[in-house]
Amino acid sequence: MSTIAHDHAPGVGAHDGHHDDHAHHHPTGITRWLTTTNHKDIGTMYLWFSFAMFLVGGTMAMVIRAELFQPGLQIVDPEFFNSMTTLHGLIMVFGAIMPAAVGFANWQIPLMIGAPDMAFARMNNWSFWLLPPAAMLLVISLFVPGGAAAGGWTLYPPLTVQSGMGMDFTIFAVHILGASSIMGSINIITTILNLRAPGMTLMKMPLFCWTWLITAYLLIAVMPVLAGAVTMLLTDRHFGTTFFNAAGGGDPVLFQHVFWFFGHPEVYIIILPAFGIVSQIIPAFSRKPLFGYASMVYATAGIAILSFIVWAHHMFTTGMPTAGLLFFMYATMLIAVPTGVKVFNWLATMWRGAMTFEAPMLFAIGFLFLFTLGGFTGLILSIMPVDVQMQDTYYVVAHFHYVMVAGSLFAFFGGAYYWIPKWSGTMYNESLAKVHFWSSLLSFNVTFFPMHFLGLAGMPRRIPDYAQQFADWNMIASVGAFWFGASQLLFLYSMIQCARGKGEKAPARPWDGADTLEWTVPSPAPYHTFETPPQVK
């Protein structure tokens, strides 16, 4: 990795000329964004869209925490509360985290492998423009008779067969989001396999490209499975089938098997791109090459493969045969091995480096620390007899927010601060970003750490009201949640300032330890880059 030399044919000065050449072929205003096939435009749209969805899903989280601030029903009725937890989950997973990862891929993969654009530029446009209608379906479903889906983001029947037409909106939204993800993945795989610059062998690719390549394969493997599951749900609801109804020879648990066959790889779909981002940031700010590059690639592949054989650990309390319990427990525990390898490699990268702690590095370290904590609770949950006490409690809620919020989201914040100089040409405000980091870190822990205690003490998840012995931790968690929510406005402000060019102008390579190809083009990256591929030695 450290031996890449960049010999990009169009000199830095030539880029501006290129930019002007192409600019007048393109429509401006809204049509530019509707018709664009440029990976940078599309990446930008993905990122803004996902942040908008993050705010929508976050608002729902605020409603949830407001209701749970004290025992008793105060703000919303139980059915609406269930809609909030359901939509919060769906919107955060499918609307915020996944599109954000695709946004990073769109911007960075062509720049990092020396490609001029994504392989299927028009399909790229279509993948993005499928998202807003899907998001609208989810939001509109709140206002249809019977309300939005309220069966949890996992959509378990028969409860979801009972509910009103909001559920159908949700099913169609999931179909559309799945189609978008599949197209995005095909695009990413083709781009990585076919458009690498001469000399950029697979084992020389930046790790971010590797983790996304593997993620894309996971997506292609499991999104159709989810589509199948929700389609069966749809036909059970409206066309008289009984896939999930015992009275007609079906089985409600079948849905859970199919759903989690999608759902567990989905967890890695969410985290692997984050691993990739962190694997770029830590070497850059340690001024030292990534330790164990090859073993990082193998560990990522190992995690991906294992993710297909652990799904039933989400179903330990459904009543499985002993052999099934043991198999899924052992397989789940095994995931700790490749994950551990990754953590050790990151630490070895930092070891004896020359570290500085700008915002991207802070978020990467925050990620490392808290993601690992979430990994440990995951290991505890994998032990089936222990899981029996924790399944469907706040312990699980704490666990997956540690890996998704402090894991993926923190890595994405780190990535955004790391690359925003390249994207916008403007440096972000470092002090504000540090405040954002520390405020998020502290409030995150105030919110989610007490949830471990709630789960252990016996509070089930997805309940709008609770017994009195849970009151104190809930109040603390709610205070933390409002603080965390407010902290994210700092990020929004920082990014808007960069987008408007308010701030210091960014040099081509603002981070002296960063050595990947994107830092060889000027900041902001010209509209078209690497039209003549760079030579990678």
Next chain:
Amino acid sequence: MTFPPFIARPRLLPASLAMAFAVLVSPAALAIPDWNLQTPVTPIARQMADLHLYIFWICVAIFVAVFGVMFYSLYKHRKSREHKAAHFHENTIVEIVWTVIPFLILLFMAFPATKTILAMKDTTAPGLTIKVTGNQWSWGYDYLQEGVSYLSNLSTPVAQIENRSPKGEHYLLEVDNPLVVPVDTKVRVLLTASDVIHAWWVPALGVKQDAIPGFVRDTWFRAEKIGVYRGQCAELCGKGHGFMPIVVEVKSKEDFAKWVGEHKAKTQVAGGDPNKVWELKDLVVTGERVYAANCAACHQPNGKGVPGSYPALDGSKLVRGPKAAQIQIVLHGKPGTAMPPWSQLSDVDLASVITYTRNGLGNKTGEAVQPAEILAARK
């Protein structure tokens, strides 16, 4: 279960905030709210708790070791201390070591866990078998050999939930009819559900098992201590999910036998002489209680239902029409909807609640439904 004394205090917002802050900054200064697994009272629950602690401490040890290294590095290897970056980036031996060691640690976790799983799955030779049925939103208990069966509903008054009266000690964790079991007896629990998936969870007993409509699953527990243990439904089952607690009363074997006898007698009185003709107003009084326990969650206390989800009874054609059709639906449920069959209720309860809906909730048919009619309709 006992709660720390400050729990029962009326909670005013500023006071609570101050306390939240106090707990946050100095957990030792006040009694710490519940933060660990409830005290186990069965061998399995104890194994679960021990296993949790064992693995927890292994994790803590690894965490401290790994992040000790990280924080040392963060402190020592920083540019501001003019540390020069080394350039190593590969070491096969190290990679092998940190792959193999975690694997070995996992073996030490898997071994005791496997033993517990094998014990948990052994449901043979029970001393008592109870069938538990999850309903939206109550639990049905059937003692298969003893022939006792009843429904168990949340008994917390709505006024407490809606903050109109102070919350009791067992707010949301109290029921009208708890499950009663003898101490030191292997109780096998057969689980199913009538509508959607529920999960029967009592932390102190170490039991959590999904109740799946159309299927029967089993689990077991052997309570070693007389007492009252509380749990909740642990699988999202609709809007009443947070309001279907489980209370298990563990009695001495003699008290249990006495309870079975009393309960049978009581059921016979309540199930009563089906030929007795009841007064309309008596039926309405009993019916109101049955309605509040079983029907109000969906059809609402005022009978107005929830548009789009649960039909109104107030003004309903079915309720104001001929009795027979309504009796059929209440007894057998309405397939494809959330309306379950209610045949497990006694004839008197059913006759009362139907009479109540026909003469309360804005309806006034003036007709009484007698237990005998229910009995006839059951056949």
